[in-house]
Amino acid sequence: MMSNNSIHYDVLIVGTGNAACCAALSALEKNVRVGMLEKAPKQDRGGNSALTGHMRFVFQGIDDLRPLVKNTNEEELQGLIDRLPRRTEDDSWDEVMRVTAGQCDPELLRVHVTQSRNTMQWLASKGQDWVPATGQQALGDNILIMNGGGYGMQQRYYAALDRAGVSIHYQHAAAELILDDGKVCGVWARTPNGMTKFTAGAVILACGSFEANPEMRARYLGEGWDTVRIRGVPYNTGEGLQMAMDIGALAHGSWTTCHASPQDINISEHTLPSQHAISGGDSTDRYVYPYSIMVNTNGERFVDEGEDTRGRTYAKMGRAILAQPGGIAFQILDAKARQMNLYPTNYASATGAKSNTLEGLAHELGIQPENFIKTVSEFNTAIQPGDFNPNRHKVDGKGTKGLRINKSNYALPVTDGPFEGWAVRCGMTFAFGGLRVDPETSQVQHNAGWGIPGLYTAGEMVGGLWIGNYASGSGMMAGSTFGRLAGSSAALAVLAGKP
Known part of the structure; x- marks a missing residue:
């Protein structure tokens, strides 16, 4: 009416x-x-x-x-x-x-x-x-x-x-x-x-x-x-x-x-302010990626995870993830990430897996194991000398050399078990x-x-x-x-x- x-x-x-x-x-x-x-x-x-x-x-x-x-x-x-x-x-x-x-x-x-x-x-x-x-x-x-x-x-x-x-x-x-x-x-x-x-x-x-x-x-x-x-x-x-x-x-x-960032694979279709206030907010953001390597289900890296600080790259990472098979990716880190306290607290509710071996982690996450192990090995070998510094305001310059996609900063070797991987997808915020x-x-x-x-x-x-x-x-x-x-x-x- x-x-x-x-x-x-x-x-x-x-x-x-x-x-x-x-x-x-x-x-x-x-x-x-x-x-x-x-x-x-x-x-x-x-x-x-x-x-x-x-x-x-x-x-x-x-x-x-x-x-x-x-x-x-x-x-x-x-x-x-x-x-x-x-x-x-x-x-x-x-x-x-x-x-x-x-x-x-x-x-x-x-x-x-x-x-x-x-x-x-x-x-x-x-x-x-x-x-x-x-x-x-x-x-x-x-x-x-x-x-x-x-x-x-x-x-x-x-x-x-x-x-x-x-x-x-x-x-x-x-x-x-x-x-x-x-x-x-x-x-x-x-x-x-x-x-x-x-x-x-x-x-x-x-x-x-x-x-x-x-x-x-x-x-x-x-x-x-x-x-x-x-x-x-x-x-x-x-x-x-x-x-x-x-x-x-x-x-x-x-x-x-658009603004599209890495989110937990189980992010809901949308978020309401009333729900967000109760949950404490940001529970599905998955922003440890600058210190990780991100791979797709084929076990291949597809993006420079450390191109710049997190605050200058997170809003375009979702697009890169969406372009992968099935629109999903995995953030891979080893035991050093826990020892260095690199994880945001909201990873306590993140969807992922842990294993003492890379092969076991690949199996748990559904990643092609041979390619994955090769990717990790080549990444570790390509890391250049320098000090790793997870500074949030400026990059550390510690990258890789000789890879199809090099990592520009925050290149931390993935060598020490247990290894952890987190399943992520694209979450859009605005156009x-x-x-x-x-x-x-x-x-x-x-x-x-x-x-x-x-x-x-x-x-x-x-x-x-x-x-x-x-x-x-x-x-x-x-x-x-x-x-x-x-x-x-x-x-x-x-x-x-x-x-």
Whole structure:
């Protein structure tokens, strides 16, 4: 049933994740009335933002960290700086250009790099806080994690929005943008009770990518992607992108690549925030691979496991795994990995096998034994002199020479039993393709070359930042930065009475 009545807001935001919440808080600073639409029920609100833990940001030293970390003493802060003294704008720029092979949109990257530090301070002023990355979380190359993870961060957002009187309409799936003489002035939303009309001075789309849509995965990413498991919520099915392109929004960035990482072979088809909060999160991530050799069922290596630090390679490893027979692979390590405490704690629940011999391990895992033993022997022989150093922030240079696929760093001989192997598959988080925006306002651009009046976007719907690969924590940071821009730009446009 279609409602004849409409609900009006100055700024209407589609989505309730990190980018959407930042847009709302930013718009509220301009004293406008804000409403939000959430496709999921209340207990599973927040999209993939509720499932993460990191933000990758520029900082110059300990003084930049103090406002972000509450209830932490100077000794703990100094320990963080000892691990990573700073991440400069040049460092951040070079890193994104490095992981995207120079294909990142430079204007978007300029905003992302120059605004991340200020955005973090702004988030702290809104009640967000972080804690030192320790234990399993320290195995990445970010030194802070959100207090309570992404789920905790989202709860703080919702508390702030509730105090400000923002209405969130749950189980309201945005279905169509409403136009008036070329200007976006609202959204039709599908609910369990029929269609509801929302009108607005401006609309901000911040409702994620298309990772949970098998048809769009197959269409844009290619063969085999329609059956991958999702490291995220089932609600991000691409409607936001599609409804924007239906009115002429210009697609931007890489629509054939995505964030896809090594996950336990038994990862579920998707993850809900409510389940994630109960489980403690990240239980299926399998990120010990830089210190392993990864082989397929034929017993062959297929990728440079130590090309760079884990934080700069994990998001493209899933694609390499998916291309293997059966879409599965095995992370192989020997007893030294246990002795050196290389395993993240979540490997306690990992799917795998242990054996005193390589042949026995191959049998347990279903790997072709002769090829496997040959692969391990050739790998061990090819390791070059140097010190193995599992530093999470910089590579150690200890690699191999003479192999069909050399390992660039972290080459640890696989010689001492018992040997362990872990079965992994590809888990997709989000697609890199999105919409072209004005980098200064996050206004969506029309394919004819102008901004679409009344339409803004943020989060993973912004295309052009990530091409083929991604660095850990970058998406949340960009989501906050462009969400903040979208919120303020939309509110100012509404107040000025113009698009």
